Amino acid sequence: MALHRLTSITMGVPNVAETSAYYGDFGLVPVADGWFTTRTGGRQLRIVAAPTRRLVDLHVGVDDTDDLARATGNLQRLGLNVQHGSGWIRAADRATGTVAYLEIAPRLTEQAVPATQYNGPGRAARTGDRAPGVLRTAPVRPRKLGHAVLGSTDFETTRAFFTEGLGFKISDHIKGAGTFMRCSTDHHNVLVQAAPVSFLHHTSWQVDDVDEIGRGATALLNKDPARHVWGLGRHHVGSNFFWYLKDPAGNFSEYYADMDCIIDDQLWKPEIWADIRALYSWGPPVPGSFLAPDDLAELMAAAHSS
Numbered sequence: 001m002a003l004h005r006l007t008s009i010t011m012g013v014p015n016v017a018e019t020s021a022y023y024g025d026f027g028l029v030p031v032a033d034g035w036f037t038t039r040t041g042g043r044q045l046r047i048v049a050a051p052t053r054r055l056v057d058l059h060v061g062v063d064d065t066d067d068l069a070r071a072t073g074n075l076q077r078l079g080l081n082v083q084h085g086s087g088w089i090r091a092a093d094r095a096t097g098t099v100a101y102l103e104i105a106p107r108l109t110e111q112a113v114p115a116t117q118y119n120g121p122g123r124a125a126r127t128g129d130r131a132p133g134v135l136r137t138a139p140v141r142p143r144k145l146g147h148a149v150l151g152s153t154d155f156e157t158t159r160a161f162f163t164e165g166l167g168f169k170i171s172d173h174i175k176g177a178g179t180f181m182r183c184s185t186d187h188h189n190v191l192v193q194a195a196p197v198s199f200l201h202h203t204s205w206q207v208d209d210v211d212e213i214g215r216g217a218t219a220l221l222n223k224d225p226a227r228h229v230w231g232l233g234r235h236h237v238g239s240n241f242f243w244y245l246k247d248p249a250g251n252f253s254e255y256y257a258d259m260d261c262i263i264d265d266q267l268w269k270p271e272i273w274a275d276i277r278a279l280y281s282w283g284p285p286v287p288g289s290f291l292a293p294d295d296l297a298e299l300m301a302a303a304h305s306s
């Protein structure tokens, strides 16, 4: 039938204990063997040891063996080696080295969380009580893994791997620099962008609303203000509210809410963005370290020597 969700990712870092503690603070729940769970998505992040920070692999849920067979043929047509197991296949992107698994997995059943009541002009949706966003006290816990963003030294090859090979759909383009792709009804599950070295730029985690983004980021910053990267803002491409924070290995992690949803492929027209909207609609000015992370030279040197 189809790809239906981004199941999980494996992140390699040199400082596993420190980075794991960060994702606990971020609201993911540590379980066994380096795995972390989200509220709805189950096991979605695994942290393992690696010489430098990187995306080790990415898992995508599919419905059935027909999906695996179709992707196998498509990946082989790209000249890639495909390995098989019971209910899964895997292949590696030539440009980034990222290993992608397609695996037969149940579709995610997302219970509808009631819409937060916001008052507006002539519209009192909430009366006689303070806003939920100021009354909530429980730590923020993301609902699910939304997307991963990869820097690639050859983004067109990486895009072909995801689209022509694995079967992701294209949602939007950044002119000459990147492509937003989906394997679910979310606007994007993977973004690949041109970079001088292949690396994991960020992972993004869904929370209930913009208040949860603010509460989650504030809790992380209260522990360590140096974790701040960029936010609060709203992206234009994908429309989501965002706040980016940095883990101790240097990967960015994003809380997001209110992302565009594409149910009917025929009704969505991918566009090519060449101006500031490729980055955001509103928010603080984009910091240089978001575009070129502080450890980029270090990652390039490590890639060169390996």
Ligand SMILES: [Fe+2]
Binding pocket: 147, 149, 202, 203, 204, 254
């Ligand atoms: Fe993002």
